[in-house]
Amino acid sequence: MFLDKEYLFTPGPTPIPDRVKIAMNQPMIGHRGAAFPVLLEDVATRLQPVFGADNPVLIISGSGTGALETAAVNVIDPGDDVVVIVGGAFGDRFAKICEAHGANVHKLEVEWGTACQPEQLEDFIKSLDANVKAVFATYCETSTSIIHPIKQLGEVTKRLTDGLFIVDGVSCIGGVPADMAGWNIDILVSGSQKALMLPPGLAFVAVSDHAKEAIQKTKNTRFYFDLNRYFDNYDQKKSTPFTPAISLIYGAQEVCNMIDEEGWENVIKRHELLKTMTREGVKALGIPLLTNDKEASPTVTAVMPKDDQANAIRKIMKDKYHISLAGGQQKLSGKIFRIGHMGYCNPYDVLTVLAALEMTIKEMENKDVLGLATKRAQEVWAEHV
Amino acid sequence: MFLDKEYLFTPGPTPIPDRVKIAMNQPMIGHRGAAFPVLLEDVATRLQPVFGADNPVLIISGSGTGALETAAVNVIDPGDDVVVIVGGAFGDRFAKICEAHGANVHKLEVEWGTACQPEQLEDFIKSLDANVKAVFATYCETSTSIIHPIKQLGEVTKRLTDGLFIVDGVSCIGGVPADMAGWNIDILVSGSQKALMLPPGLAFVAVSDHAKEAIQKTKNTRFYFDLNRYFDNYDQKKSTPFTPAISLIYGAQEVCNMIDEEGWENVIKRHELLKTMTREGVKALGIPLLTNDKEASPTVTAVMPKDDQANAIRKIMKDKYHISLAGGQQKLSGKIFRIGHMGYCNPYDVLTVLAALEMTIKEMENKDVLGLATKRAQEVWAEHV
Structure with a gap:
């Protein structure tokens, strides 16, 4: 029945809106031709308010986990001390990624189903005898449906460390407010298949100017996820270093239209x-x-x-x-x-x-x-x- | 919101199912090529149980009103006495179509919002001093949401007249049972845009063998809606006399798949x-x-x-x-x-x-x-x- x-x-x-499906079925174009840079710049800049970003949002062909790894590998070198707030499966994943890339990970374990309080982070950082290179937080911890208080956690990070504040926004960006400058976020990442009404396949990475400098100095081994390549290609020709998921970016453009229409x-x-x-x-x-x-x-x-x-x-x-x-x-x-x-x-x-x-x-x-x-x-x- | x-x-x-939309977007084919007859025969025969029809269902490019006119113009000649049961806007339309084609229309007016009782039809036919060529009934009167008792009305028609029993099933066929032979229906028509989950554009006409003979004898002026042309083309080459709405027929094939899957x-x-x-x-x-x-x-x-x-x-x-x-x-x-x-x-x-x-x-x-x-x-x- x-x-x-x-x-x-x-x-x-x-679910994917019909109009996004239709947009994704536009004729394929070559990504080294004249049309693609126009499309990419349109989407990268129109996503800025959604990410609360001062810079165009970088778009990588990959999943949300690809976005998390991109954020990590571009800011940590082996042996760096980093703090990862772990209050669920995706905080845990952030920690595992940092470990895989050789960081010295200090896990701030938070009871699953509760948010990390700013005081918890403050006490934790103070308890460490370490030069914290970055604090990794999860905006919405999908596994517990918790929203962590990103603004307050960013404030603590900036007050107590010289490190970067890196935020996983995969399961909420597109449905919640964000303000990278106001909340001291250096890198905010998301994926296409959640609040942004797209199929899986796009990783979004919004980067502050401060983080951009740090990324240039990071020596960690990376190629596909090397954000310097994405900056260079975007800045010089509004393109991507590797083949972009073109139909999904067409879809993202239609999502921008829908967001604009709704407000x-x-x-x-x-x-x-x-x-x-x-x-x-x-x-x-x-x-x-x-x-x-x-x-x-x-x-x-x-x-x-x-x-x-x-x-x-x-x-x-x-x-x-x-x-x-x-x-x-x-x-x-x-x-x-x-x-x-x-x-x-x-x-x-x-x-x-x-x-x-x-x-x-x-x-x-x-x-x-x-x-x-x-x-x-x-x-x-x-x-x- | x-x-x-x-x-x-x-x-x-x-509403149209996604899978029907997808089916309608198959590559266009020429209707005089080898593929179209296969498609048409598949749909025409698979719709038979839906119409309760002994013969393949004829498919005309047109709206539900086109289907009604087709039913009328193929069985009445100018001056013929016909009975039309009018209990709403679509019974009224059937009467207007019959009048437009020169029939001597006897309207059996039924209170809007009630069904025509078999006794009403019986009394009405008996009261006429006329050789009734056909009785026109509406299965579902869309304007009042009434189902008329088609089986009983068909029985009365056959018992009291030598005429045909013609039924408008536009707003219900595909969602209700039908049994042309068992209910004495000679022509049962419908449209694509109601219970059959398709966009508007297809008129369906199911015809009994008895009606087919009558249609051959009808002299009334018609060209596009001349069912003899549709019979000839279907019988000889499983095709249509005029350009069929091919994408809609692809959609109808997918609807048949859905009906088969649901049962x-x-x-x-x-x-x-x-x-x-x-x-x-x-x-x-x-x-x-x-x-x-x-x-x-x-x-x-x-x-x-x-x-x-x-x-x-x-x-x-x-x-x-x-x-x-x-x-x-x-x-x-x-x-x-x-x-x-x-x-x-x-x-x-x-x-x-x-x-x-x-x-x-x-x-x-x-x-x-x-x-x-x-x-x-x-x-x-x-x-x-």
Whole structure:
């Protein structure tokens, strides 16, 4: 009875708008011809407000992890002391990447499902007998649906160290505010397949002037991810050193059109609304959330049902109601499920996932919960229309 | 906050599945080459169970009205006595078409919003001093969302006349059962843009052997709509006499794939479910429906709010909630709005339109109706999953 409709609520990849699909199907062009530089410059500059960046955003063909590695390998040399805030699977990945490139990694372990407090970072840095070359933070920790207080963490970094502040924005940039200069961010990276409504395949890297200088001095081994090559190519000919994923960049241009049409401030407000609708809806069903409201992400919500029922719920949601949710990762495996509500997502989409969740809970617990979550979410929505 | 998502709930055109759009974008082919006959025969024969037809379904480039005219002009000659059942705007259109082609039209007027009872047709035919050449009926009267009892009306026609029984199935074929032989239907026509999940542009005409003979004898003036030309071309070379809408026929092939995958019986059950969810949901809001449950269409529901609020509701639904509904036609203009729930429509879609209706009614009447319709519709759904 669902036809071929499948409902993708994972925190990336996310659904793609028809108009973006159409844009991606424009005739292929050569990236050394006259048309590509016009396209690349258009996208690189129009993404600046989304990244809160003073410089055009560099675009690399690769995944979000490629973006993380790019950020790391361009600023650390073997033996450098770096701090990595680890409050989930993606903070952990940042640490592993830094280790792979020979850094002396100081992990600031934060309880999964909570945000790193500025005081925690302050105490941690003070406790180190080290010249911190960089602090690596995760803006939205996808695995726990936490938003870390980037502005405050950046302030601590700059006050206590001479190092760079490097931020993973993969699972939130495009749905949340960012201000690289105001928040002391030196490198902010993201991927295409989350709030930016594109298929996977583009890694975005926004770099401050200060970081650009540091990158020039970094001697670490790299070729494909060497940002100096990207700067040179962009500055000299508005191109990329290696073959760009042209159709995805066409798609990114259409995403810029959509963001302009909606208005960037409205995009941020929409994600805040989707977050609140989702959280209030789940609460109305009596199901616990992993995080508190204040630290919760506008792009993804982690739900922690009692008795480790997360995967059982997820299975029924998928098999019977054709809704794809994400599970927990690493130490949260089997403990939570995660609802993505970013990018090409509007209030009706949240009502859809909540309606299916009601149907699932009713079936599992034989409880009359139909309408509870959706009604509450509609009440939240009604305050905003 | 809606992005570019617009929700089409008119009773045609209806939303198009992605896979049908993709199928329609296959490379263009010449219709006098070797590939087209293979495509046409595939679609013409696979549509047979959908039309309950013993013969391949003829495909004409044109709209639903083109299909109606084709049915009429091929069976009536000027001066012929015909009966047309008129219980809404499309029965009325059938009558106007018959008049335009010189028939002596006897209109059986039925109260709008009710179905023609077999006894009404029986009494009407008996009251005529005429040799009835054909009886024209509407299976789903789109303008009132009524299903006329085609089987019973066909029985009356065959028992009391030597004429043909001609049925307009434009707004329901593809979502409801049909049995031309069992129901004594001689010609059953439909269009592409309703339950068949295609864009407008194809007129479908299913013809019984008995009607085929009658068509050969009809002398009425016609060229493009002359079914003899379509029979000849199909029989001799599996082609069409005039240029076919090739991309739409590719789309129709993919629709046949989708119907096969879902199973034709399941398609019918899905439409019954969508009807009941819609009707029960609207009732839970205390808003009257135009028709009774028994005579209501599985493809479209006419809602008749008190105090002629139909267009006010429709305006808020469109302007504020991005949901397109249809209004009333002719004598029902301003009295009703209509929700299409056919074709590429599943239970989540019905929940979406009902959620928006709740938001609209809450706003217009300042009443706490959130969740009432959706919860009731979910209850109906839960009985079927």
